[in-house]
Amino acid sequence: MRITDRMASERLLQDILEAGRRRLEVHRQMSSGKRLERPSDDPAGVFSALGFRSLLRETARFRENNDDARGWLEAAEASLSQATDLLHRARELAVEGASDTVPPEARKALAQEVRQLREELISIGNATYGGRYMFGGRKTTQAPYDAGGNYSGESGPGASLVREIGPGVYLEVTLPGIEIFGDAGSGVGPLKTLEDLASALDADDQAGINSALGALDADTDNLLQKRTTLGAKLERVEMNARKLLDTEILFRDLLSRLEDADLAEVAVRFATEDAAYRQALAAAAQILRSTLLDFLR
Amino acid sequence: MGVEFLGLEIAKRALMAQQRALLVSGHNVANAATPGYTRQKVILKAVPPPEGTELRGIAGGGVEVAGITRIRDLFLDLGYREQAEALGRWEVRSQYLAQVEEILREPSDFSLGAALDAFWDSWQLLSLNPESIAAREQVRQRGEILVERFKEADRRLSELAYQIDRTVEAKVAEVNQIASRVADLNRRITLLGGEGKSGTADLEDERDLLLDRLSRLTGARVYHSEEGLRVMVGDHYLVAGERWFELEAEPDPDLGGSYRVVWAASGERARLEGELGSLLEVRDRDLAGYRESLRRLAWGVASEVNEWHGGGYDLAGNPVAGENWQNFFVNKSDLSPPDYGFTAYADFRIADWRVNPEIAQDVRRIAAASSPGLPGDGSNALAIADLRRTSIAFLDDATPGDFHRRIIGSLGVAAQGARDQARTQELLVQQIEQQRQAVSGVNLDEEMMEMVRAQHAYGVAARFAGVVDEMLRILIERVGA
Numbered sequence: 001m002r003i004t005d006r007m008a009s010e011r012l013l014q015d016i017l018e019a020g021r022r023r024l025e026v027h028r029q030m031s032s033g034k035r036l037e038r039p040s041d042d043p044a045g046v047f048s049a050l051g052f053r054s055l056l057r058e059t060a061r062f063r064e065n066n067d068d069a070r071g072w073l074e075a076a077e078a079s080l081s082q083a084t085d086l087l088h089r090a091r092e093l094a095v096e097g098a099s100d101t102v103p104p105e106a107r108k109a110l111a112q113e114v115r116q117l118r119e120e121l122i123s124i125g126n127a128t129y130g131g132r133y134m135f136g137g138r139k140t141t142q143a144p145y146d147a148g149g150n151y152s153g154e155s156g157p158g159a160s161l162v163r164e165i166g167p168g169v170y171l172e173v174t175l176p177g178i179e180i181f182g183d184a185g186s187g188v189g190p191l192k193t194l195e196d197l198a199s200a201l202d203a204d205d206q207a208g209i210n211s212a213l214g215a216l217d218a219d220t221d222n223l224l225q226k227r228t229t230l231g232a233k234l235e236r237v238e239m240n241a242r243k244l245l246d247t248e249i250l251f252r253d254l255l256s257r258l259e260d261a262d263l264a265e266v267a268v269r270f271a272t273e274d275a276a277y278r279q280a281l282a283a284a285a286q287i288l289r290s291t292l293l294d295f296l297r
Numbered sequence: 298m299g300v301e302f303l304g305l306e307i308a309k310r311a312l313m314a315q316q317r318a319l320l321v322s323g324h325n326v327a328n329a330a331t332p333g334y335t336r337q338k339v340i341l342k343a344v345p346p347p348e349g350t351e352l353r354g355i356a357g358g359g360v361e362v363a364g365i366t367r368i369r370d371l372f373l374d375l376g377y378r379e380q381a382e383a384l385g386r387w388e389v390r391s392q393y394l395a396q397v398e399e400i401l402r403e404p405s406d407f408s409l410g411a412a413l414d415a416f417w418d419s420w421q422l423l424s425l426n427p428e429s430i431a432a433r434e435q436v437r438q439r440g441e442i443l444v445e446r447f448k449e450a451d452r453r454l455s456e457l458a459y460q461i462d463r464t465v466e467a468k469v470a471e472v473n474q475i476a477s478r479v480a481d482l483n484r485r486i487t488l489l490g491g492e493g494k495s496g497t498a499d500l501e502d503e504r505d506l507l508l509d510r511l512s513r514l515t516g517a518r519v520y521h522s523e524e525g526l527r528v529m530v531g532d533h534y535l536v537a538g539e540r541w542f543e544l545e546a547e548p549d550p551d552l553g554g555s556y557r558v559v560w561a562a563s564g565e566r567a568r569l570e571g572e573l574g575s576l577l578e579v580r581d582r583d584l585a586g587y588r589e590s591l592r593r594l595a596w597g598v599a600s601e602v603n604e605w606h607g608g609g610y611d612l613a614g615n616p617v618a619g620e621n622w623q624n625f626f627v628n629k630s631d632l633s634p635p636d637y638g639f640t641a642y643a644d645f646r647i648a649d650w651r652v653n654p655e656i657a658q659d660v661r662r663i664a665a666a667s668s669p670g671l672p673g674d675g676s677n678a679l680a681i682a683d684l685r686r687t688s689i690a691f692l693d694d695a696t697p698g699d700f701h702r703r704i705i706g707s708l709g710v711a712a713q714g715a716r717d718q719a720r721t722q723e724l725l726v727q728q729i730e731q732q733r734q735a736v737s738g739v740n741l742d743e744e745m746m747e748m749v750r751a752q753h754a755y756g757v758a759a760r761f762a763g764v765v766d767e768m769l770r771i772l773i774e775r776v777g778a
Contacts, residue, residue: 004336007731014727033722038398039709040716047706049404054698057414058685061421068425097447130430132673138666141671143426163425164679167686259404261764292742296749 019280023273029030030270034089036259039294045258052255059251062166063244065082070237072173075129077230080180080223084125085188087220090117090194094213097201106205109220111201121148125181125191135177147183149191153177165240173231182219190219214220303347307359309384313759314341314360318751321711322364322744324498324698329739333506335367337498354750364702367498371521372738377729378519378745384722386571391715393457397587398712400453403744406746409591411703413598413685420682422631423665426596428612429644433660440625451647454588454632461580462556468573469546469558472514474526475507480541482507483525485622487539492521511535515699516570531568532562542596583711590704596645597624597692597700603639609664609677616669622662623654638665642691 029035039046096102097110103137125135126143136144138161146155154161155175160172182189193215200208318339328334344358402408406707419432419439426432482504486497504526511528513515517535520527525538535542543561548554558567558577569577606617606625619621619634627638628649638653656662666674685698 002738002740002743004734004739004740010727010734011731036397036404037706038712039401039403040398040708040712043706043709043713046404046709047702050410050705051698052700053404054410054702057411057418061418063419065425130426136673136675138668138671161673162676162679164421164683168683170679185668217656281631289742292745296745 007030008287012280016277016280016284019273019277023270023277026065026266026273027271030263030266033251033261033263034259035261045213049258052258056248056255058167059244059248062164063241065163066165066244068238069165069171069173070234070241072129072134072163073159073230073237075115076134076174077234079127079134080227080230083121083180084223084227085219086117086121087190087216087223088126090114090190090197091193091213091220094197094209094216095176097197098206098213100206107201107204111198113196113281114135116199116202118149118191118198121181121190121194125149125151125177133182134174137174137176141247143294145181149181149195151178151181151183151185154272155179165237166244168285169240171237173225177229180223190216190223192287207252208287213271298764303356303358304768307357308762308765310344310359310361311761312337312634314362315751315755315758317362318367319748319755320433322747322751325739326741326744329741329744331507332504334739335369335498335502335505337365338368340366341362364493365495365498366493368737369505370733371674373729373733373736374508374519377641377733378509380725381509381513382516382571384719384726386516386575387715387722388569388720389572389575390579390583391575391712391719393461394583394708394712394715396457397454397584397708400450400457400585400647401705401708407499409443409446409450410698410705412439412443413697413701416443417682417685422676422681423663423707424682427675427678428672430500430660433612433665436663437652437657437660441657442597444626444652447591447647447650450589451588454584454591458555458580458584461576463585465556465558465573465576466546468514468576469544472511472573473543473713475511475514475648476535476541476543479504479507479511479526479528479536480539484539487525491525491579493512512571514572516574533565535568540638552581553692573739590700592645593642594692594697594700595650596642597689598684598697599628599639599645599650600642600691601687601689601697602626602681605677605681605684607637608662608667609619610666610669610671611664612666612672614666614670614672615663617664620655620662622653624653625656625663627651627653628775673710728761 030039036042036046044178093110093114097107102110122145127134131142133142133144133153134140136142136155137159139152139154140161142152146152146153155178156175159176160174162170163173165171178186178189180189182191182193184191184195193212193281197209197212197216199205200212318341321337321339326413327338330604331534331643340363341360344361346356346358359525396435396470405411419436423429423432423436440579480499486500486504489496490495496774507517508517510526512519515530515535517528517530520529526536527534527538528536530544534540535771544558545561546556549557549558553747558569559565560567572602599666603624603626607623611618611622621632621637623637623721624632625641627641628651629636632638632653634635658694663678665678666672667677667680668674686696688696695703
């Protein structure tokens, strides 16, 4: 094959350009730290990477939702704990009032105290979290109880706030007040019991006091049962938080493996490509310099 | 004619022939770097002795220049042009698909996919705080950002199509100019007696270079015939001998004013390959396809969100159905029934798409609740947020995110394929060009040798003239004395 001058110079130029292009490509990866910058770099890889990115964002959202759910559950638990203490105090008062030796005046004083406890219970039922009423079901902007202990919040199935703490995993994070504190209007729960107790103490009605005592025990049992449920939910939320964190780390790792350049490898490749580029330049300088003219004469 | 002066005649012819050879070498050297130059070679021929002299069979008549030829392989030209067409095609395709990748800029945190994720996330956040104006405001903003990203991608894709139209116009002008040049060169070559005759070599070089470019631009095929050179594009002559036929880029009403390329005389659509064919194909198939996919995704997302939104209740606890803000996304300014500002897919354009202005004005109208009178109810917002995981029949049973990823995935495959093909094609073209150069290129060492050879031959011929002259002088002196 004849080797002509244009051929030689063009070939050398192409080799130099190609070596330069490869060097630049590696340099780009080195400076951005990314292996994938555009879909055509690795279509399948980018397809998966986009999926992981989206899942990562979704997981971050579920972690936030989970934290929010924990906040609500802890606030409810605190309120219910106060309510339990309050019912215990009421029971002590009832036991004291049920005693035969207590004079009627003392019972009136006890009744007074029970009424105060009841008011306190109403204010617990109107507790807020982040400016929203916790125990009114989804009617979060109005107090569920009026001064008389009448419940105007939402009741029945679905009457609670729901948080999505995982893909398709929904958790009810509040309880309607009527299921815990009862309702003076419809005559159920502790609010009714405390009112009965106070009336019985006022009226010096020992049988009434005793029946209220029984009702109070039933109310306390109900409350404890609700607290157990809350506790179980809190535990679930804690576990879920750890699970979500694991998932996030996993996705991050997978994404990084897909998208990120291995810096050590890239550095070595850059050194190689750089050397190749310099070699191409040096070879071109050698070849282009010599002609027959150097040797004639 | 006598024998006596034949010697001088031989010497004269030799001097002239070697001079010619030296000049051709000089021409070759001068054009060693000229693109498209084909090295030329002097064809020397021995001259038979003059008729009717006693020298017949004893000596010849010296040397003469039979012609100057181009050293060129027509078969390699054919191969080169075939590969150049494919190179033009893939290079254009690769270049424009890379720009589409730039426009859709994935993977990144500022892409359409990221905006889609952020939009769903804002509904999640709203489901946590349906009473909050700030959370509602965020849903509106993320909705507007989503619409903006779609609009930007759509607008830039349509700008790219417009840019292609301008390029097509310029390249058609270039083709016309080349065609007229080729026809002119054909005429001049014919005037000089046709291909391969003396004086045509450089004209033929110029023509071959133009033909190389022409096949890259249009996929034109070249035929050498009795009536001169012909160039065909599709099934139509672009150049036939000294005549050439004009191409024209004109707005096509069927393509919404995009350019098409027709034969100026007949108005018939030209069948183009090479760069021009690829430009039109990228515009009409790829760009149009990606725009359509985006429009489909936009409508799919908007209609699903609207469907759920229309079934919900606003912050005041009232149903949004039947109100002007029934739809979260609209694409008309008239928000009244029956479509409440959101049309069917056929009438939907991304450019008209926006968040319902009634909602933008008062974000309390966003329907976060799924039951009346429950301000703390974010279940409808949650249902909308969960659309991210919902397979939508209209989007070929994909989730919105998957549909988007499929677009990006297919773009990646197409762009990668085009880039690899272009690179392969470039290597092939380089390879053939190397082969062509091996045959037709100028080697300076070789020309050097030619020059030294011609120089020596010239010198010895001059010497021969001197010897003949001396011989004649002796004869004249002795005889005359």
